Amino acid sequence: MTKLARLAPYSWLAIIICLLAYLLLQLPQRQWSSSITALLPTSAEPWQQQLLTQVNSSRQLTLKLSGLALPQLRQAATSLLQQPIQGLSWHQPGTMLTQLQQQYQQHQSLLLSPQTLDLLQQGQYQPLVDAAWQRLYSPAPLLSEALSQDPLLLTQQFMEQQTAGKLMLQQAWFETRQGDAVVLYAETATDPFDRVPASALQQQLAQQLSALSAQWPQLHIARSGVLFHAVHASANASFEMQFYGTISLLAILLLLVFSFRSARPLLLATVVLLPALIAGLAALLLVFQQPHVLALVFATTLIGIAIDYSFHGMLAANQARSTFSAMLPSLALGLLTTLLGYLALLWLPFGLLQQVAVFMLAGLVAAFISVWLLLPLLLAPRQLHNSYWLQHSCARITQGYQRATALWVWLIGLSASAVVVFLLLQGRFSDDVRLFSQSPPGLLQQEAEVRALGAQQWDSRFLVLLADSTEQALAQEHVLQSTLTQWQQQGWFARWQGLSQQLTSQQQQAASQQLLQQAYQSPALQTYLSQLQLQAPSARTDWLTTANFTSPLVKQHFRVGTQTAAIVLLQQVSEAALLQQAVAQLPAVYLLDPIADTNSSLQQLRSQLLTWLLLALLLSIAVLSWRRGIKAALASALLLTLAIGAALCFSLWRQQHLNVFNLVAALLVLALALDYAVFFTSTLHKTEVMQAVLLSAATSCLAFGMLSFSQTPAVASFGFTVFSGVALSALLAPLLTLICHKEAVSGGTL
Amino acid sequence: MIRLGCVLLLALLLMPAQATDSQALLRFKPLQGQLSFNQSKQLQGLPVALKSSGYILLQDGQLLWHTTTPVDSKLLVSPAGVSQWQQQQYVAVAGSEFVGQLMLAVLQQQHQFINDHFALSDADNDCQLLQPLQAPLSNLFVQIRLCGEATLQRIVLQESNGNSTTIDLQPEANLD
Numbered sequence: 001m002t003k004l005a006r007l008a009p010y011s012w013l014a015i016i017i018c019l020l021a022y023l024l025l026q027l028p029q030r031q032w033s034s035s036i037t038a039l040l041p042t043s044a045e046p047w048q049q050q051l052l053t054q055v056n057s058s059r060q061l062t063l064k065l066s067g068l069a070l071p072q073l074r075q076a077a078t079s080l081l082q083q084p085i086q087g088l089s090w091h092q093p094g095t096m097l098t099q100l101q102q103q104y105q106q107h108q109s110l111l112l113s114p115q116t117l118d119l120l121q122q123g124q125y126q127p128l129v130d131a132a133w134q135r136l137y138s139p140a141p142l143l144s145e146a147l148s149q150d151p152l153l154l155t156q157q158f159m160e161q162q163t164a165g166k167l168m169l170q171q172a173w174f175e176t177r178q179g180d181a182v183v184l185y186a187e188t189a190t191d192p193f194d195r196v197p198a199s200a201l202q203q204q205l206a207q208q209l210s211a212l213s214a215q216w217p218q219l220h221i222a223r224s225g226v227l228f229h230a231v232h233a234s235a236n237a238s239f240e241m242q243f244y245g246t247i248s249l250l251a252i253l254l255l256l257v258f259s260f261r262s263a264r265p266l267l268l269a270t271v272v273l274l275p276a277l278i279a280g281l282a283a284l285l286l287v288f289q290q291p292h293v294l295a296l297v298f299a300t301t302l303i304g305i306a307i308d309y310s311f312h313g314m315l316a317a318n319q320a321r322s323t324f325s326a327m328l329p330s331l332a333l334g335l336l337t338t339l340l341g342y343l344a345l346l347w348l349p350f351g352l353l354q355q356v357a358v359f360m361l362a363g364l365v366a367a368f369i370s371v372w373l374l375l376p377l378l379l380a381p382r383q384l385h386n387s388y389w390l391q392h393s394c395a396r397i398t399q400g401y402q403r404a405t406a407l408w409v410w411l412i413g414l415s416a417s418a419v420v421v422f423l424l425l426q427g428r429f430s431d432d433v434r435l436f437s438q439s440p441p442g443l444l445q446q447e448a449e450v451r452a453l454g455a456q457q458w459d460s461r462f463l464v465l466l467a468d469s470t471e472q473a474l475a476q477e478h479v480l481q482s483t484l485t486q487w488q489q490q491g492w493f494a495r496w497q498g499l500s501q502q503l504t505s506q507q508q509q510a511a512s513q514q515l516l517q518q519a520y521q522s523p524a525l526q527t528y529l530s531q532l533q534l535q536a537p538s539a540r541t542d543w544l545t546t547a548n549f550t551s552p553l554v555k556q557h558f559r560v561g562t563q564t565a566a567i568v569l570l571q572q573v574s575e576a577a578l579l580q581q582a583v584a585q586l587p588a589v590y591l592l593d594p595i596a597d598t599n600s601s602l603q604q605l606r607s608q609l610l611t612w613l614l615l616a617l618l619l620s621i622a623v624l625s626w627r628r629g630i631k632a633a634l635a636s637a638l639l640l641t642l643a644i645g646a647a648l649c650f651s652l653w654r655q656q657h658l659n660v661f662n663l664v665a666a667l668l669v670l671a672l673a674l675d676y677a678v679f680f681t682s683t684l685h686k687t688e689v690m691q692a693v694l695l696s697a698a699t700s701c702l703a704f705g706m707l708s709f710s711q712t713p714a715v716a717s718f719g720f721t722v723f724s725g726v727a728l729s730a731l732l733a734p735l736l737t738l739i740c741h742k743e744a745v746s747g748g749t750l
Numbered sequence: 751m752i753r754l755g756c757v758l759l760l761a762l763l764l765m766p767a768q769a770t771d772s773q774a775l776l777r778f779k780p781l782q783g784q785l786s787f788n789q790s791k792q793l794q795g796l797p798v799a800l801k802s803s804g805y806i807l808l809q810d811g812q813l814l815w816h817t818t819t820p821v822d823s824k825l826l827v828s829p830a831g832v833s834q835w836q837q838q839q840y841v842a843v844a845g846s847e848f849v850g851q852l853m854l855a856v857l858q859q860q861h862q863f864i865n866d867h868f869a870l871s872d873a874d875n876d877c878q879l880l881q882p883l884q885a886p887l888s889n890l891f892v893q894i895r896l897c898g899e900a901t902l903q904r905i906v907l908q909e910s911n912g913n914s915t916t917i918d919l920q921p922e923a924n925l926d
Contacts, residue, residue, distance in 0.1 A: 070866050094885045101889075134823040134834070137802040139789060139815065140849045141890050144911035148795045160843045168848065171885045177829050177851075179866070533797055 009373040016275045019282040026285050032195050033292045047560045051464060052594055059188045061225030062450050066181040067218045073182040076212050076219055077173050080184070085204045087197065091185040094171030099550055100502070104159055105143045107544045109150035109516060109537065110509045113161045114481055116154050120515040125524040128152050132528065151534050162501055167453060176453070183453060192227040195234045195293070202231040224450035229439045236711050237293040248303050248703040255695055259387050265314060268379060272310035272370045276302055280363030287358050295355035302360055304703030305338070306367035308675060308696035313371035315688050318384045324376055330682045333627055334675035335368045337620045341671035344612040345664070350605055353664060394690040401734040409735050413638045420645035430657040431602040433595060438713050459493070461576060461593040463568040463583065470546050470557055473566035474505040480589065484568065492579050494572035499553045506543045513539040602660055609663040616667060620674050628681045635739045636677035639732050643673050647725030654720060661717040669725030672700060676733035686737055697730030777878060778902040780859040782808050786922040794912045805922065806857070813854050827853055848887055856896060856905060868894070
């Protein structure tokens, strides 16, 4: 053994220690993301992506208090507001309205409704005079100094023509008209997907709400907001990661004890697993600034794959040095094909899969190096007691497979593959991103309860108007108003909200003043003014602009590069397709639909994944053909097709449709099944191979099978497909020895 | 037994007090059906009061406020909000929800609404004062004065901006 070879294991250990030190330094500082949608690809243009990150309603939350008489509900709301929570600001709708009214009052006659403007432009003044008289004789209050500044009460009417809400506004909350509920709105300072601060915030709020419930046992509280769902998803993912990881580890330990009746294999498995996990995690943190917790849920499967390597390594090293050396090329070939599978994931525009791929690539390479360098150092031949019962069973199973004939295996294999492919062609895919995560029914019910109030619940789809300046955006939005009203009347959506409903452009205000001055000179207005003994007011120039206008709707204008984007929010969109068509006809107006965009990207991703699956299969066959000969390669291809196809069929039967995560799982089944194929087509002793594959498959089935019980549908889909695929591969792989019994001369070496 | 007797005695003593509170709230009989009204509105900056008349119709929890003189104007007030008759249809008037609710509550003597939003006190000459407890009503009105003997006969709305509206009501069974 050369000096370099002697130093290699220690150098490897030194690298692992360095990576561990890096992890210990980095882990406390890093933030973990928990949003599934944040990971998904987008087909939006750069300015749209920028806008989507800015137009973020995920920080809004709503609470509905009910179940008590109104005075008690108010007391409960007041008590909640009196205990401020850091990072949470409660809306003050009454204050906002008062502020808005004061601004209008100070700038009366500047803002006119579209109908008023039409009448002024057409010189039809009498209807305006009639409306003013009607308003003057109404018992409802008027704005201060309305008659002296705006004798036609046009700003008063402008305010009154704005859409009336379903809820009644109070100073710090809304109330239902029946007085049976109080609705509070708030905004979080932190991103709800930022796990640690979001959890802390949610916990503080939960404590306050519990205190309210304790004080008023009849109080019913319904919550709505991304915060509650995100914190639940995050906590759930963390729990599942720890739970399934622990179960997998325990199962592996039990298998080792059962197989070898010694604690030594535990140490040997640990020296393979630990470096794999350290390297995987370090690579994840090195490459990604904010890794996703779901990447770790998927990556707990590294334990399942890495343990395969330690089984092959242990069993071979326990035989003899020469057996270990003969096993290494097959292990390397298995690693190579698995790496190719994960490399395929790396090229897909899917953040989560890229993170899983990076974790697994680094972890698997580290696992292989650990088996290669550390196991021979720690395990001398015949040092382990291999369970006689297990060895005997494996030998019996191997003999059992020998009873079948190659011809029958080919015939049945081909027929079964044909059936599986036919069934798969009948199945359907679902690319709806909303099916990937699942909140608890209680939370969804609360969400629905709050949404039924319909106050500030806007659709995820919204319109965007692009303009060179805020002024121009306001003017364009103003022009669009009649079209929006028309679409609303056609029932395409229930309501819309844009800044132009509260403010018009400076140019428009100037034009309105000019029109009004003309109107004041008309006989109709002259008579009206003389009846009231009023003087016509002079034209105003104290314009109301976004710079001096305070309203939450001002936040619906964004800077996107050098342009201004004006957002028009929509409520209850029912005719999205018609809306999309109509918007496409308008210049500089866009309908942004983040969910449809993500779904369309997922559809593209699915077709890419299918292509990559076929490509990875062909690539693996090519590599196998190179090392094992064409017959073994074709037999392996049959095994892979059958295992993957059947796993997808089972998933189809279980879920009623397939999704992108089933395809990701199929890629993983390909990598794992290929490992089995590599070993069963090698020159290695079949009983040892059977034992290693059985142990590997059992651990993988445990690791992945556990995931199929996950509360997150995406993870459950993935787990179930891998479980079925691995189980079938392990069951079918021994048949490869029948149909490719004559191995290539070069088999067993790489 | 003595304890029970004390409790019963205390209950008997408390009963009239509670009844008096309720009666204070329900001082006027809830109005129903048709009534004629005369309204006088005194606006800041106007030398003369704006006088109008018409009728109100209170039916099925809704209020129709029909001004017939000097202009013809209709307002429909329901718990869902206020609508104005414009071009052969009722059009919702934003921001008047509270005023609408207030008118309904005052005319129908909905003590729950009144109690939730106003501090009540007695004034001279068979009048009662309603002072808004919180915004947005307190931004609109300084006080509301309700006058009458058994039935509500006069409403005076004193606005925060100095305007005031006096509404005189008179039952009138057979108005169209």
